[in-house]
Amino acid sequence: MAPIAQDQIERQPSRIDRILASVPPAFWTLAVLLFLWEFSVHAAEVPAFILPAPSAIIEEIINYGHRLLPNALVTLGEVLFGFLCAVAVGVPLAVMIVYSRFMEKAVYPLIVASQTIPKVAIAPLMLTWFGYGIAPKIVIVVLLSFFPIVINSVMGLKSTTREMIYLSRSMGASGWQTFWKFRLPQALPSIFAGLKLATALSVIGAIVAEFIGADKGLGYLILIAGANFNIARQFASVVLISLIGVLFFVALEQIERVAVPWRARSTTNGED
């Protein structure tokens, strides 16, 4: 009756296999692409103000690090704070939509419909309304990232089965207990899926906001570098932006591992 152990009949891996397996395959793809890039830039003698080689970009990151880093921290701050605001608005809103018929019928459709508005197009308006400081950046990040949080949280909170509700009622659970012990944990995997989608959108939001009006941040650096035809610096900023996005995503996955341990465990088991 023990759970079936998997991979029992797999062949014994050789040493090289193990070394290769310890590196994610995507890493090799990236290495090959970077090599091709480096090689073709040199071979075709592409001027650096059109396309710098990866090595030149790395050099720029190192040499210009004293300016890149503080600006990256500014952008990171906008991304994180905006994201947290989006969570603080999105999740409770989802709870209200699931629990209130009025919210579901009268408000939820409007939220969905509002997503046809290209948020980037109304970003300049935020500048007009909220000024030049951090406020418009946060608002734009929230506007971009809160939607997937709401949608996925609503989906998750609605995924409670009828049997689960019957069970909770047969135990005499209060509405409060049903929410904390049944609905919310059941919704967590879905909520995290929404949060992960929102990470990428919050980074986009922060950069767009900085493009429109800022005197610091990586988006601002990109604009200035572009005006000066410093393409290597533009790329260097882009690398840092991507790094922020990746680190943010990875951090969230780690939090998910702690918050939703049953999912993590079941995937490592490879069952189901």
Added chain:
Amino acid sequence: MNAIPASHSIQNAATKHIAISAVSKTFQTRTGTVHALQDINLNIRKGEFVSVLGPSGCGKSTLMMLLAGLTPVSLGRIMIGEKHIDGPNAEAGVVFQQDVLLEWRTTLENILLQAEIRKADMKEASERARQLLKMVSLQDFEGAYPKELSGGMRQRVSICRALLHRPPLLLMDEPFGALDAMTRDQLQIDLLRLCADNDMTVFFITHSIPEAIFLSDRVVVMSPRPGRIERIIEIDLPRPRRLAMREDPKFTAYTRELTAIFKSLGVFREEY
């Protein structure tokens, strides 16, 4: 054989623990009114094991839902002891066809959910939970997540959960319907062992003739559309029940009798 017509099954008040009197249940659907149950009269003694046997759509699950207080009766009344059932009957233990284990909780935590919701003493509850797990041979799986358990193990956990608070009444809705035949045999034995150890009344829904005979003191035969009690049959077999009894001539006589009833109801049609 003691085949008593439903309308004559009136017992004296002292032995009548559960009294279902003139109960009807109708549902409104898009296509009109569905009479799920019509004029159900049934008394159940304390400590009795009663199975309700019938084809799909005869309203037997609805009858259990009414006893659990999870759906209201349309007509008539249900009394359990001195209590009129008009809301969730939190004193009962309920086992559904699906195990309804919460995937974020381990085996032990799933069982203890019952105690958490009821705000019971957790130390005592843990002891009782472990004792129940031992009775169904799952003592080594208390830390396993539902995904790591087989279907039979999961249903055993859900039975333990239903018994944690020592309910005087256990309601089971085709609990073994989704299990393979061998697991089913074992779980029937496990259930009888648990019943012998916990003084309680059991109301068991099934569509398996041998299962109903094997487990019960009385089998209530229901006919479909509208759901009505067709016949009540006393099962006069000694306890403890053993699997070998299924070959007993008395057992096969009950099987034959019940099969004949369903044939006369048109549930079984043999000509082809």
